[in-house]
Amino acid sequence: MFKRIPIVVTALLLMFMILAGCGPQATSPGSVLPKTRITDLEGREVEIPVPADKIVAIGPGALRLVCYVNGADKVVGIENVEKQKPTGKPYLLANPELTSKPVIGPGGPDSTPDAEKLASVQPDVIFVASLVDRGHADELQAKTNIPVVVLSYGKLAPFDEDVYKSLQLIGKITGNEKRAGEVVAYLKNCQQDLKARTKDIxxxxxxxxxxxxxxxxxxxxxxxxxxxxxxxxxxxxxxxxxxxxxxxxxxxxxxxxxxxxxxxxxxxxxxxxxxxxxxxxxxxxxxxxxxxxxxxxxxxxxxxxxxxxxxxxxxxxxxxxxxxxxxxxxxxxxxxxxxxxxxxxxxxxxxxxxxxxxxxxxxxxxxxx
Structure with missing residues (x-):
């Protein structure tokens, strides 16, 4: 009988170690996304969980840029203007599933973001273009308790440095940095090709x-x-x-x-x-x-x-x-x-x-x- 005790004890110890190894993993805060600080196109410093898995994009052009950087699968809600008027928007023709997402506000160039609806879909980050300035971005962030990142098309779209910076920012936040770099390079190549064909006329x-x-x-x-x-x-x-x-x-x-x-x-x-x-x-x-x-x-x-x-x-x-x-x-x-x-x-x-x-x-x- 004494010879069997070490075997039983050993088995119990092994079981305890296995259970102990599993326990902390289930409750570990390691599943919380790490955060990084970014500077958006309004010059605001914002702390963002990366890579963001759930995102929304509001205001003229924000959702389009997200789609260019292969972020459509992370979108958890869209504006009503996008849902009701997809005609003329290639990004929605290419990603029709987006129109079935929950509505997060009215949308439109002169609309006001709906903080309650935005918060209801629990995104990790809110991308916004044109609708808000620095102060209103801070206000929306405070109301929703969700990081707000301001994007911009600049004044010379389609070939504008603000467009490139916005794409790279989205890429960094969503974990699609490589894709963002490819898109920026593609746009610059198009610009160079168009100008090269005509510059000497x-x-x-x-x-x-x-x-x-x-x-x-x-x-x-x-x-x-x-x-x-x-x-x-x-x-x-x-x-x-x-x-x-x-x-x-x-x-x-x-x-x-x-x-x-x-x-x-x-x-x-x-x-x-x-x-x-x-x-x-x-x-x-x-x-x-x-x-x-x-x-x-x-x-x-x-x-x-x-x-x-x-x-x-x-x-x-x-x-x-x-x-x-x-x-x-x-x-x-x-x-x-x-x-x-x-x-x-x-x-x-x-x-x-x-x-x-x-x-x-x-x-x-x-x-x-």
Whole structure:
């Protein structure tokens, strides 16, 4: 009997050690995410759990940037404006499952974040673009007790340092730093390629171009344009609206367009219906334009849907380049290039859907749909 005691004791000791080894792991605080301090685009220092597993993105463009960095699977709620209006937003076409997520607020460029709904989905971090300044970001963070990280598109999207910094910040917080670096490199390569194709063309040899019917908090007619229009800037185009000395969205007088009389006119297809209706009422005005008389009227896919769809803006730049400088862009198939861009940034080629929704890259007629 005495010989058996050590065996029993040994067995009991082993069992105790196994149980003791399991016990602390079940209650260990080691499962709590480690934290790091980051500086957001408002210059705020924020302590974030990394990698964040549950995230939300609010305000114009925030969710888009998250999708570019492969963060869609971490999103636990979306704004109502995203759920109700996915048209024109490639990031939602590529990630339709996002529209089934819980609503975390109304959304929209002039909306107020809903602290209660944001807190209800218990995200590790709230990404926000455009809706808040430094003070309001601090206030939202205090109300929700959730880290708030402010992003920015800067003033020169799609190719803006603030866009690159925002992507890298999202990547760091979500554990997708490698992907963020790849996206930034891709955007910079697109910018370099577009400029390299056009940088040596003398100004006097460039056609004079105009883009009309640009969206600006809603659809507008041909008088709505943009000085320093990003797709034109990217290809060094000779935009007649730049002669105003302004930057950004502007409304011009019809007489101004007649005096400019550009060689080529692009129409934002979100406003094409308004232009066609106006043509029925004022055919003489349009028929007086050189571009209309010579058939130099082209459609652009709208990219201003909840701020800049960076992918579509770049695709528009390549299409505009193909139209304005056919020799320099002879190797580019605009639809194929658009799908290359969508595929890289979003993981899916969605040009066909965008073309079905708006018309796609093509010559336009003002007399037929």
């Amino acid at each position: 003398p100004e006097e040899k460039k056609p004079r171009v105009y883009v009309g019917a640009l969206g600006m908090k809603g659809a507008h007619g041909i008088e709505s344009t943009q000085a320093q229009y990003p797709p034109f800037v990217a290809i060094n185009a000779r935009n007649v609206a730049d002669e105003t000395g302004k930057r950004g969205s502007i409304m011009i007088d019809r007489e101004k367009l007649l005096s400019w009389d550009p060689d080529i006119i692009f129409i934002d297809e979100a406003g094409l219906g308004l232009v066609q209706e106006d043509y029925k009422k004022n055919p003489q005005f349009y028929q007086s334009l050189k571009a209309v008389k010579t058939g130099q009227l082209y459609g652009q896919i709208p990219y201003n849907y909840y701020t800049t769809n960076i992918d579509t803006a770049i695709a528009d730049a390549y299409y505009a380049g193909k139209v304005i400088y056919p020799e320099q862009f002879k190797d580019v198939d605009p639809a194929g290039k658009a799908d290359d861009i969508y595929q890289f940034l979003l993981g899916k080629p969605v040009y066909d859907q965008m073309a079905r929704d708006f018309g796609g890259f093509k010559k336009l007629s003002l007399t037929t749909p």
